[in-house]
Amino acid sequence: MSEFIMLSRRDFLKTGALVGGGLILGFYLPFADSDSCAAEQTKGFAPNAFIRVDHDGGITFIVNKSEMGQGVYTSLPMLIAEELECDWRKVTVEASPVAAVYDHTVFGSMVTGGSTSVWSEWERLSKAGATAREMLIAAAAKTWRVEPASCHADNSRVIHASGKALAYGELVDKAAKMPIPKDVQLKNPDTYKIVGTPRHRLDSPAKVNGTAQFGLDTRLPGMLTAVVARSPVFGGKVVSYKADRAKAVPGVKQVVQVPSGVAVVAKSFWGAKKGREALDISWDEGEWAKLSTPDMHRDYAGLAKTPGLIARKAGDPEQAYALATHKISAEYHVPYLAHAAMEPLNCTVDLRGDGCDIWTGSQMQTGDRNAAARIAGLKPEQVKIHTTFLGGGFGRRANPHSDFVIEAVEVAKVVRKPVKVVWTREDDMRGGYYRPIWSDRLTAGLDGNGNLIAWWHTIVGQSIIAGTPFEAAMIKNGIDGASVEGAQDIPYAIPHLLVDLHSPQIGVPVLWWRSVGHSHTAFVVESFLDEAAHVTGKDPYEFRRVLLVEKPRHRGVLELAAQKAGWGSTLPAGRGRGIAVHESFGSFIAQVAEVSVTPEGVVRVHRVVCAIDCGRTVNPDTIAAQMQSGIAFGLSAALHGAITLKNGRVEQSNFHDYPLLRMNEMPQVEVHIVPSKEKPGGVGEPGVPPIAPAVANAVFALTGARLRTLPMTPETVLKAMKG
């Protein structure tokens, strides 16, 4: 028995969370689960799986979400600290292990994604903090033989009405013996002292001094390093290989075949990489060896002209269109996109006969653990995932297929020594799981007064959800919700509307990419709406305002962004302004972009004004940072990003041919947060969707050229300008 003070009552805190569409889910906060206590080896007061108070007053919060830059190692601790009334300066964070108690309160397994962390944990973590606070107060009251009601907690101390006080550290042993309150009173949000105020990130010091531990920084005694040669075409298989030359490379220990290819295992990364270069592999390239993305766009455009599965229908769009005075129609195309996180994928595995430890930056630890157990022939509880910092995630490290974890376990099964599988940048870029290619066909009809009366939007693209464990929940009547999000729920008051979908099956693996379906629907819907405004000469901002009369939060951010950007004021010569508004992940965002276009067709974005209504806020500085980040991420895609395939092979390999936004291209971003008491929304993803259409609309305002294909390369821009 460790010195950890066990609390024995389970399930004392049972509650319900109201989520999304009104679904009521129960969740439990069990105590003394053998797997729920990251604090097991230490002494201290650990009233639940999320909090540990040590004798020296140190406060540790065990966080069940992965820190990938979005600030969750600060925002979730803020929620606990607010109720715990602890000294914020004494808070440290530990990554949680994999255990049911740490499951996502809605998704039912450990997941960091969908911009859900803050809203999905708000109630549970607030209650965890309040419970600990009440037990500390009870311990002090007992010590003083006074009523708990005559005491309050503040800054890691319990203070009696008389003025006497005890520090939390002094109360640890007694608090652990206090009965667990059945119900706790949460603070009135109007009295919050931490939540809603800008706080410095708890992870910054380690990231600035170089000590932050990411997956790739993992080092184990006797560890080997592997790189894997994978099929040049998705779905291809090894027919045969010659390893003699690879084995002759200094440092190479082993060459092993795994389902995904051939792994070269060496003492160091460089040896493994050199060894891989010396491999001679013959591949069966499989059925996708002729695939080329220009053909896909052509085929998709053809499909878009045929009726798909109906995602939403309102009124009688065909008849309304027939009666319309103004009729417009357009095709939009966006490419495959790589997540291209700065830390290339990697996974370290120590597989033994009776267990397995894995160090990696995962956004889906439960799924990865279960997949690893299956491959290793172990029980899930024999596999431990150690979540490191993630050098960027953006969805790539949330793979329901667990590709990079499974492969590393496959290598470890043969090697039988601790081994780190490292992906080079080229491997990462060519490794698939891209944002899908999308083609959209839109048709709209306006009446004689310029009112939008008919809207028809056909979407073509691969389903992300098909074939994953989420299929049953997220694909309804053949419609993948992630394919049509942001399109079927278009906020504008259009009486006659149809949104339909084609989901072709292509052998290129696809995955959620920061903002998922919204990454394309916002571009298409907000651009085409701009087209509709211009066809009757209406101001695109006013046109939106009128159509959003029933949508106060959309309209609120739209008006705020327009006002702060000086919408309607004269711009310097050569500058254009564009606007877009989009709701995603429970948050509402409008952006106004100011652009110029060089004679060579290069689009420059000078200024972006961003207004966000994400409901009640936790850390306003993080919200601003995530808007800046989302805009930069969205601009990388809008201006540069495209993964293309020729004969089944990905044509890009590194940052020279898959360029990301650079310092000299970063616009001045101004973020305005709408004060709100609404339910909190997400902030990690929603900053991305509006920027591409805001920029495209600005380019149109400036040049009259409508950009319907991303990225906005100089060739695309010049072509559009020539009409």
Next chain:
Amino acid sequence: MIALSVNGKLYQVEVPPDVPLLWVLREQLKLTGTKFGCGAGLCGACTVHVDGKAERSCQIPVKDAQGKKITTIEGLAGNHPVKKAWLTEEVSQCGWCQPGQIMAATALLKENPRPTDGEIDNAMVDNLCRCGTYQRIRRAIHTAAQEAGKGGKK
């Protein structure tokens, strides 16, 4: 044996001479603050100082680093104005690129103690940040410049 001077310490390492300095720092010297991003000199995550200049350690064969003074993020003083400014301005998000950004910014300020926005852009254009912290990097460099100016620092 290859002799290296890193962060003021002398090391003898037994590695093939063509191994990039980056991997020797990370694997042999256990200085994992220097990051691998592209292996092609395109992203700047591996930026270190070689004789005071910002260089891409993934592009330097370790044999060419002999006899030179190498400084990594770990060798930059904890109270260095650039590190302090990075905390003040809350630059970091995922954090992977930030050691390289800090090393590039430090080298810039040594050569140009009061850079303009344009000069910052020019100096930092080779350091990618996928989280898009560029605006805060710019501000932090100005903050560090002011701070260093105040203290009469070199």
